[in-house]
Amino acid sequence: MMRLLRESVPRVGDSLEPDRDLWPAMLRRMDEQSVPGAASVPWFDWALAGGLVVFAAIAPRTIPVILYYL
Amino acid sequence: MQMRDDGSSVLDRFRQGEVDAFETLFRTHQRSVYGWVLRIVRDPGAAEDVTVEAFWRMHRAHARFDSAREFEPWARRIATHAALDWLRRQKPENSMAPEIWDTVAAPAAGDAAVSAEIRKKTAQAFARLPAKLRVTAVLAVVEERPQKEVAEALGITVMAVKLRVFRALRLLRKDLSEMGITP
Numbered sequence: 565m566m567r568l569l570r571e572s573v574p575r576v577g578d579s580l581e582p583d584r585d586l587w588p589a590m591l592r593r594m595d596e597q598s599v600p601g602a603a604s605v606p607w608f609d610w611a612l613a614g615g616l617v618v619f620a621a622i623a624p625r626t627i628p629v630i631l632y633y634l
Numbered sequence: 635m636q637m638r639d640d641g642s643s644v645l646d647r648f649r650q651g652e653v654d655a656f657e658t659l660f661r662t663h664q665r666s667v668y669g670w671v672l673r674i675v676r677d678p679g680a681a682e683d684v685t686v687e688a689f690w691r692m693h694r695a696h697a698r699f700d701s702a703r704e705f706e707p708w709a710r711r712i713a714t715h716a717a718l719d720w721l722r723r724q725k726p727e728n729s730m731a732p733e734i735w736d737t738v739a740a741p742a743a744g745d746a747a748v749s750a751e752i753r754k755k756t757a758q759a760f761a762r763l764p765a766k767l768r769v770t771a772v773l774a775v776v777e778e779r780p781q782k783e784v785a786e787a788l789g790i791t792v793m794a795v796k797l798r799v800f801r802a803l804r805l806l807r808k809d810l811s812e813m814g815i816t817p
Contacts, residue, residue: 565803566775568817572756573776580669582682587660589686594653594693 645701656693659705664689666706667713670787673777674717674769684720688713707786714769714787721765752815759809763802770798 620627647655667688672681691712692699699708760768773784774795785792810817 565807565817568752568756569760569771569775569803569806572753573760573772575777576669576672576676578669580672581665582668582685583678584682586664586668586682586686586689587657589682590660590689593686593690 645699645705648696648705649699649701651696656696659692659709660689663706663709667709670710671713671717673779674714674772675720676772680720684716685713687720688716691716710783710787711789718765718769721769755813755815756806756810756817759806759813762809763805767798767802767805770795771802774799775803 616630620630644655644658648659664685668681668685671684671688672678675681675684688709692709695712699705760771763771770784770788773779773787774781781792781795785795788795790798807817
């Protein structure tokens with residue numbers, strides 16, 4: 565079985581190099597991840613913001629107070 | 635490449651998060667990491683993407699790297715898990731690049747009795763193996779990497795490598811016998 569496997573799935577060889585320098589792609593990846601996005605904001609902050617919006621909708625008179633403290 | 639003799643400061647600086655040190659390590663090790671990943675994913679284009687992903691994970695994990703140790707085994711382990719994650723997202727029929735299928739049909743030296751059709755079915759059965767078993771078998775059996783190296787890359791013992799190879803071959807044999815092929 566081992567021999568059949570070796571004959572059926574060829575080795576990729578030992579002289580292996582990427583077709584291009586991968587550093588530019590690496591830099592792009594690092595740049596993309598360094599831009600703050602929605603995913604970088606903790607879920608708790610989103611939950612708190614959502615709670616404030618709901619509270620303001622229920623009691624609109626509190627909106628000036630909330631804005632003052634923000 | 636031995637980074638520790640003349641580059642232990644590079645490892646220390648990498649651990650502290652310096653991008654220049656990370657670039658030095660990247661340029662030094664991208665070829666060997668790419669080669670390792672290619673042995674697993676069997677697709678040059680995917681190997682490039684997975685290599686970048688692996689180095690991205692290394693960059694994020696820089697603070698957890700022990701600068702007293704060699705960089706390459708640590709890098710290889712991260713690259714292996716990145717490749718494993720890629721394999722798990724693939725459908726079995728897409729798990730090998732077309733150019734690799736072409737070499738499967740070529741007659742193998744030393745055994746004319748094994749037809750191209752049997753080899754192709756074997757390769758297809760191999761692509762259907764669970765990713766964990768397939769990675770172990772491809773590294774230990776196909777690529778003939780030392781079992782200790784495979785064990786380190788997978789984060790398991792040598793005994794576990796042997797067991798996974800045994801299970802992979804047993805599943806292959808079962809799959810092939812259901813197709814009427816007796817190895």
